[in-house]
Amino acid sequence: DAGVIQSPRHEVTEMGQEVTLRCKPISGHDYLFWYRQTMMRGLELLIYFNNNVPIDDSGMPEDRFSAKMPNASFSTLKIQPSEPRDSAVYFCASSILTGDEQYFGPGTRLTVT
Amino acid sequence: AQSVTQLGSHVSVSEGALVLLRCNYSSSVPPYLFWYVQYPNQGLQLLLKYTSAATLVKGINGFEAEFKKSETSFHLTKPSAHMSDAAEYFCAVSDPGGTSYGKLTFGQGTILTVHP
Numbered sequence: 001d002a003g004v005i006q007s008p009r010h011e012v013t014e015m016g017q018e019v020t021l022r023c024k025p026i027s028g029h030d031y032l033f034w035y036r037q038t039m040m041r042g043l044e045l046l047i048y049f050n051n052n053v054p055i056d057d058s059g060m061p062e063d064r065f066s067a068k069m070p071n072a073s074f075s076t077l078k079i080q081p082s083e084p085r086d087s088a089v090y091f092c093a094s095s096i097l098t099g100d101e102q103y104f105g106p107g108t109r110l111t112v113t
Numbered sequence: 114a115q116s117v118t119q120l121g122s123h124v125s126v127s128e129g130a131l132v133l134l135r136c137n138y139s140s141s142v143p144p145y146l147f148w149y150v151q152y153p154n155q156g157l158q159l160l161l162k163y164t165s166a167a168t169l170v171k172g173i174n175g176f177e178a179e180f181k182k183s184e185t186s187f188h189l190t191k192p193s194a195h196m197s198d199a200a201e202y203f204c205a206v207s208d209p210g211g212t213s214y215g216k217l218t219f220g221q222g223t224i225l226t227v228h229p
Contacts, residue, residue, distance in 0.1 A: 004156075045217075093156075093157075099145055099207035099208065099217070100145065100164075103159075104156035107156050
């Protein structure tokens with residue numbers, strides 16, 4: 001298996017623009033997680049899905065952030081409008097079982113100028 | 114609620130020396146525990162995990178960790194550091210079936226530096 005796939009790997013955009021990050025989990029994994037990593041705040045869980053259904057979105061910072069999982073093999077995290085403080089590395093991860101090990105993608109480094 | 118504390122945000126060792134990275138957790142139920150490693154500009158990679166079997170867990174790259182319930186600890190060790198071990202290490206806890214159903218809670222990370 002190719003592992004968790006994320007695109008793009010790098011994104012540079014201007015403040016106010018819409019940003020869409022994409023993730024393809026490992027086939028057969030029922031759980032999908034979106035994280036944000038910054039120097040100041042470390043690794044933060046934004047939202048996670050089970051069988052394509054959002055289970056906990058309490059980590060989503062504000063209404064500018066939204067996530068969808070239209071099918072078992074694809075998820076998006078959208079930021080609209082983007083702000084400089086959204087600059088971070090965004091990771092997607094997937095797992096087979098609840099509470100078990102998560103497999104991380106390579107991340108998307110987002111820079112908002 | 115579950116939580117993880119990693120003691121020491123930076124640890125520096127000499128090549129060939131013992132590596133000891135500390136992790137303490139709190140959980141309302143018997144936890145699953147994990148150590149992940151992150152190399153620069155990469156995602157997190159699982160080193161090892163404890164899921165209520167043997168308390169001494171062996172992982173990749175010569176690392177191991179011991180679950181000590183009485184101390185609520187899950188420290189990571191390696192007998193002899195190698196330059197390639199330089200990275201950031203994260204301890205994580207989950208309580209399967211608990212109130213944090215499905216989630217891992219990560220520590221703040223420990224950056225390991227290995228000197229020649």
